[in-house]
Amino acid sequence: MRPSAARLLNILVPVKRAVDYAVKIRVNPQQTGIDTNVKHSMNPFDEIAVEEAVRLRERLKDQIKSIKAVTIGPPKSIDTLRTALAMGADSAIHVEMPESAPAPEPLAVAKALRAIIEKQEGGVDLVILGKQAIDDDLGLTGQMLAGLLNWPQATFASKVDIDVAKKEATVVREIDGGGEEIRCHLPLIITTDLRLNEPRYASLPNIMKAKKKPIEKLSASDLGVDLSPILETLKVSEPPKRVGGGKVESVDELIAKLKDAGITAV
Template sequence: MYARRGFVLAVSSEMSLRVLVPVKRVVDYAVKIRVVGGKVDTANVKHSMNPFDEIAVEEAVRLKEKKTAAEVIALTVGPAKSQETLRTALAMGADNAVHIEVPEGQEIQPLQVAKLLRAYVEKEKPGLVILGKQAIDDDAGQTGQLLAGLLNWPQATFASKIEFADAAKKILVTREIDGGLETVEAPLPAIVTADLRLNEPRYATLPNIMKAKKKPLTKITPADLGVDITPSIDVLSVSEPPKRVGGKKVESVDELVDKLKNEAGVI
């Protein structure tokens, strides 16, 4: 609170919060995946923003609409085509975007993404990072936890509800567990990963899509952040799951046990 010439100006600490939302370009969830030559075929296949990342963007935009956050920054790591994903985030309501560009076909694993995010966070110092809990292409579900470990920040994973306390200095996250719901409290800055029930993402309207083209989009490289993106894990092969076969009727419990043991091999 500041006083000047007889006026009292109250400055809200809430509106100083900057939220970083990492997003990923993945094969669209409605596309049937094919494996060709030991790799997932991505040629001429529709791509879109990872659905869990859409939820993270929506939550960050809602925080800004509630005057809890001052700025929403969308960030992606990927080839030039990944800018489409950033434009989607901008059309949903993000203020600006950052593209960490890597060559087409370059494999980027969760640990390398987390290192890139750490370097950016240490440079720009956002107060909150919201990520999707996992990407639907590799289903690793590691990036948020790895980032929290690298930054030594508190983390709240699989969030189904986000609230703030203590003048927005703490975050309260409700998460679903086997026994029901659990609420965890963490001081800011913190890492949160978004679960499916956190919200329902909005559709970008045509006016907002047009406005998104004028919003700032900054391009940098891993070298600018001083990060080596060489994969730390070698993928030996990728294969499709075996096709399911039809069920069989059995006449007795003994026959069922025999088939489970000798045909299915599950007992």
């Protein structure tokens, strides 16, 4: 018997409900943000994070004690948690915000996650989260959380191995021109990159089971954090529309058009 195996791992997977990547983004008429009345799904990088946690359990079996998903967002974010639970998370936390509240920024999210981690009775040994959310593309939460907790961080992971006995993780990171292999001590923050894995489908039996898994509801005040943004959005606008080409019937017409456009022979 390995004496150190007594400490089993608790994994926390923060997930975000984001506008689905397949949706065409439209700026609202007031130019204050985008039309959010469209299909949402779990941020793809977070889906990879959930998948990785579930795969760790499939590999390490009982050495993974718990996988808990957490999200911060409006009531509809519960769908995202159900997806995480259907994929294999054991339980979830929903930090609920009013429907109309502005989306929280990475620093506030990181502070809320820190408060959640501190509240967990068995502690948290590993946080796996997406390297960025595809809606705001900020890519800061994991790093800020590592800073706040003073934990090591392995960002942009494309391969993760955990040695539970040694309380160590070996992570391959995506860097320019290749991979960088690093070894870190637990507790650890891992942010996931695209090549880490391919998330599974939620099977019907697991979707049914997920409906019975516990979701704990919390509010920002329960955690003692303020989720209101500190950045002010001045204006959101679409990139300029691409102007299509036209057909000309003759060379003369082409030359005339070029002249009109101010292009002349040298």
